[in-house]
Amino acid sequence: MLKTTSEATGLKIRSHKLIYQTERGPQFIDITDNVVQLLHQSGIENGTVTVFSRHTTAAITINENEPHLLADMEEMLERILPELHDYAHNKWGHSLADEEPNGHSHCQHLFLGASETVPVVDGRAMFGQWQRLFLVELDHARQREVVVQIIGE
Numbered sequence: 001m002l003k004t005t006s007e008a009t010g011l012k013i014r015s016h017k018l019i020y021q022t023e024r025g026p027q028f029i030d031i032t033d034n035v036v037q038l039l040h041q042s043g044i045e046n047g048t049v050t051v052f053s054r055h056t057t058a059a060i061t062i063n064e065n066e067p068h069l070l071a072d073m074e075e076m077l078e079r080i081l082p083e084l085h086d087y088a089h090n091k092w093g094h095s096l097a098d099e100e101p102n103g104h105s106h107c108q109h110l111f112l113g114a115s116e117t118v119p120v121v122d123g124r125a126m127f128g129q130w131q132r133l134f135l136v137e138l139d140h141a142r143q144r145e146v147v148v149q150i151i152g153e
Helices: 032-042 067-080 103-112
Strands: 012-021 027-030 047-053 058-064 115-121 131-137 143-152
Touching (some): 032 143
Antiparallel strands (some): 027 131, 058 131
């Protein structure tokens, strides 16, 4: 866990690292409860919580956790940017032994992004009724790191 505190300005900053093992790409992993737990532990009442993926082939997004919708979104990512397309990135001759052709996952990432920021009011993340935070695996099964930073008073 990363831990940072700055109280000279009245603001508190709490930073944490969460680790997830993914199973496949694309895969939506609901991380909302983990983030809310860190928010409650932080003691911060008003501010923001930012959730950031440390990867260019795994994204962070907010959406609804409904199984059929998640299946639709996974299928849409595959349909729009299929793994078996002829990507220039896949031809560059990967220098890393464990690197697999993954041009599709980098391109899919462009549609989703690396982070989301949620307002915190009275100690609660201000999600809408159906909103949930997701880590989205776009490549293949692997370990992923997510940084959660909570800033406020």
